[in-house]
Amino acid sequence: MLPAAIAVLSVSPPTVNAAEDLESRINRPEKRTLEPRAMATRQAATIADQQAALEGSPERMQWLEQDIEEKRAESAARPAKSWLDRIEIAGLIEVEAQDASSYEGDRESDITLATAELGIAAQINAWVNVGISFLYEQDETDLEIDVASITLSNPEVTPIFVTAGQLYVPFGSYETNLVSAPLTLDIGETRQTTLEVGFVADSFSASAYLFNGDRKINGENQIGTWGATLGYAYEESDLLVTLGAGYISDLGDSDSLQEITNEDRVETLDTAIAAGLDVTGYSVAPSTRTGGWTINAAAEFGRFNLIGEYLSATDDFAPQSLAFEEAGAKPSAWNIEADVEFDLMGRESVAAIAYQGTREALALELPQERWLIGWSVEVYRQTSLSLEWAYDRDYDRAEGGTGETASTLTAQLAVEF
Numbered sequence: 159m160l161p162a163a164i165a166v167l168s169v170s171p172p173t174v175n176a177a178e179d180l181e182s183r184i185n186r187p188e189k190r191t192l193e194p195r196a197m198a199t200r201q202a203a204t205i206a207d208q209q210a211a212l213e214g215s216p217e218r219m220q221w222l223e224q225d226i227e228e229k230r231a232e233s234a235a236r237p238a239k240s241w242l243d244r245i246e247i248a249g250l251i252e253v254e255a256q257d258a259s260s261y262e263g264d265r266e267s268d269i270t271l272a273t274a275e276l277g278i279a280a281q282i283n284a285w286v287n288v289g290i291s292f293l294y295e296q297d298e299t300d301l302e303i304d305v306a307s308i309t310l311s312n313p314e315v316t317p318i319f320v321t322a323g324q325l326y327v328p329f330g331s332y333e334t335n336l337v338s339a340p341l342t343l344d345i346g347e348t349r350q351t352t353l354e355v356g357f358v359a360d361s362f363s364a365s366a367y368l369f370n371g372d373r374k375i376n377g378e379n380q381i382g383t384w385g386a387t388l389g390y391a392y393e394e395s396d397l398l399v400t401l402g403a404g405y406i407s408d409l410g411d412s413d414s415l416q417e418i419t420n421e422d423r424v425e426t427l428d429t430a431i432a433a434g435l436d437v438t439g440y441s442v443a444p445s446t447r448t449g450g451w452t453i454n455a456a457a458e459f460g461r462f463n464l465i466g467e468y469l470s471a472t473d474d475f476a477p478q479s480l481a482f483e484e485a486g487a488k489p490s491a492w493n494i495e496a497d498v499e500f501d502l503m504g505r506e507s508v509a510a511i512a513y514q515g516t517r518e519a520l521a522l523e524l525p526q527e528r529w530l531i532g533w534s535v536e537v538y539r540q541t542s543l544s545l546e547w548a549y550d551r552d553y554d555r556a557e558g559g560t561g562e563t564a565s566t567l568t569a570q571l572a573v574e575f
Contacts, residue, residue, distance in 0.1 A: 244280050244281050244282070245278065245279070245280045246278070246279045246280070247276070247277070247278050247279075248276075248277050248279075248574065248575070249274075249275060249276045249277070249574065249575045250273060250274075250275045250572065250573075250574050250575075251271075251273065251274050251275075251572065251573050252271075252272040252273040252274075252570055252571070252572045253269070253270070253271055253272065253570070253571050253572075254269070254270055254272040254337070254568055254569065254570045254571075255267075255268070255269045255568070255569045255570075256268055256269075256270075256566060256567065256568045256569075257566070257567045258564070258565070258566040258567070259564050259565050259566075260564050261552050261559075261560040261562040261563070261564050262560070262562070263562075270296045270297060271294070271295075271296040272295060272296065272570065273293070273294075273295055274293070274294040274295075275291060275292065275293045275294070275304070276291065276292045277289065277290070277291035277292075278290050278291070284312050284314075285310055285311065285312045286308065286309070286310060287308075287309050287311070288306075288307065288308050288309070289305070289306070289307055289309075290303060290305065290306040290307075291303070291304045291305045291306075292304065303324065304324075304349075305323070305324055305325050305326065305349070306323050306324050306325075307321055307322060307323025307324065307325050308321070308322055308323055309321040313358065317357040317358050317359040318355070318356070318357045319355070319356055319357065319358070319365075320353075320354070320355050321352075321353075321354045322352070322353050322354070323351065323352070324349065324350070324351045324352075325349065325350075325352055325354075326347060326348065326349050327348045327349075327350060327352055327354070327367050327369070327385055327406070328354070328365055328367070328385075328387040328404065329346055329347075329348055329385055329387065329404045329405075329406045329412075329450070329452060330342055330343065330346040330347065330404060330452045330454070330467070330469055331402055331452075331454035331456070331467055332346075332347065332467070333454070333456060333465050333467070334465065334493070334495060334510075334512070335463070335495070335497045335508050335510045335532070335534065336495070336510050336512060336530050336532040336544075336546055337532060337544050337546040337568050337570050338530060338546060338548060338568070340467065340491075340493035340495075340512070340514055341491040341492075341493060341514045341515070341516055341519075341524055341525075341528060342452070342467050342468070342469040342491045342492065342493050342514075344414055344491070344522065344524055345409075345412060345414065345415065345469055345489055345490075345491050345516070345519060345522065345524075346406075346409065346412050346450060346452060346469045346491075347412060347413050347414070348406065348411055348412045348413060349413055350369040350370075350371065350372075350383075350411065351369060351370075352367050352368070352369040353367060353368055353369070354366070354367035355367075356387075361390055361391050361392055362388075362389070362390055363388075363389045363390075363391075364386070364387065364388045364389070365386070365387055366384065366385070366386045366387075367384065367385050367386075368381055368383065368384040368385075369381065369383055369384075369411075370382065370383070371383040371408055371410075371411035371416065372411060372416045373408060373410045373411050373416045373419060375408075375445065375446065375447055376445055382407075382408075382447075383406070383407050383408045383411050383447070384406075384407050385404065385405055385406035385407060386404065386405055387402065387403070387404040387405075388402065388403050388404070389401065389402045389403075390402075396459060396460050397457070397458070397459050398456075398457070398458040398459075399455070399456070399457045399458075400455070400456045400457075401453075401454070401455050402452075402453070402454045402455070403451075403452065403453045403454075404451065404452045404453075405449065405450070405451050405452075406449060406450045406451075407447055407449050408447035408448060408449065408450075409448055409449060409450030409471050409472075409489075410447065410448055410475065410479065410480075412450070414522055415480065415489075415522070418480065418521060418522060419475065419479040419480050445476070446476065448471050448472065448473055448474070448475050448479075449471070449472040449473070450469065450470065450471050450472060451469070451470060451472060452467065452468065452469040452470075453467070453468055454466065454467040454468075455467075461498055461499040461500060462496070462497070462498050462499075463496070463497040463498070463499075464495070464496055464497075465493065465494070465495040465496075465497070465512075466492075466493070466494050466495075467492065467493045468490070468491075468492045469490060469491050469492070470488070470489070470490035470491075471487075471488045471489055471490065473488065474486035474487065474488045475487050475488070475489075480521055481521060482518040482520055482521065482557070482558075483557055483558065487518040487519070487520075487521060488517075488518050489516065489517065489518050489519040489522065490516065490517045490518065490519070491514070491515065491516045491517075491519065491524070492514065492515055493512060493513075493514045494512065494513050494514070495510060495511070495512035495513075496510070496511055496512075497509065497510040498510075502535055505535050505536050505537065506535070506536045507533065507534065507535040507536070508533070508534045508535075509532070509533050510530075510531070510532045510533070510534075511529075511530065511531050511532075512528075512529070512530040512532075513527075513528075513529055513530075514527070514528040514529075514530070515527045515528065520553045520557060520558050520559055525550035525551055525552055525553075525564075526551055526552060526553045526554075526559070527550070527551040528548060528549065528550050528551075529548070529549045530546060530547070530548045530549075531546070531547050532544060532545065532546035532547075533545050533546075540573060540574050540575065541571075541572070541573045542570075542571075542572050542573075543569070543570070543571055544568075544569070544570040544572065545567075545568070545569055545570075546566075546567070546568045546570070547565065547566070547567050547568075548565065548566045548568070549563065549564075549565045550563060550564045550565070550566075551563050552564070
């Protein structure tokens, strides 16, 4: 779920989009602390922010990007003294304690360094900004370059921007004010070395991108996967509305699907060979692309915030790549969330409730339904404490699941700097 996108986004236009500043990317929507929707309001006020509505990067990255953008604005108000004034640094550390029950009834608990991310952004000149972010997630990701990109953009001259580098392509929004990432992210989030071209004009933003995916169709090593996204932001008085839609030509190139679909094809071949079946003509490489589409919307009015998102494959995957009930799967997911901000003993606080679900995503080990309740409070400046309870229901036995339920209680301490 990603903060490194900080660097990949752009430095000059603070957006969560590929055109966004590194800074914008650094402030992922994942920032589920203190000012969840206040951040969205600030984003809508700038080009970078509008682009963020298109961005598919992890929320933590948007958090970092936001922080970088704010630091940049502060430094811009001061006279430049050296090249160091063009560089902004932001970081995020999240420590989590969990107690969880499984579908089989077992219980586990642990304390982990869920996220350690450092992002660096630099405005080289009026047209060029660069960004890079480093990410570590205990038991998930070794220390690595999460995002690194170059963006050519000058909104004072043209609404068009170009971004190139390793980044999270703008497919899906994945916005939330809870600790856990939405199930839509588990299916659609895609990080690739990409070329993106787009524009931001008034309340509208759009972009198109292409890359050479990890899922090699017919074994060909070529640039063949592309996508497009469209966003709209409307703000008046205390109302902020954002809308987004996106398409990707091969959903199988998402971070989770490309790994599973490749493994399933190899296992199918191994099983056929072990059974003595004729495998002549069978290819481990997939032969067709399976597209994906997504729509999302968010509305902030006063202290209340509503979030909705739906993501789905456009067609069935080949059974050898991704199966469901002995046929090809057509995975989909959604997230519906409601949040309210309030003061608690002088501290800014946010309460959230969400209903999420999936269809034909059993092979991804995702639940069929998930309910979440969460609460976050700013205990100190840029320091938040969050609590979340998640209740999952597995797919029915007839569909290959257990039909059982499971729950997870999570406490998170997060600091951004």
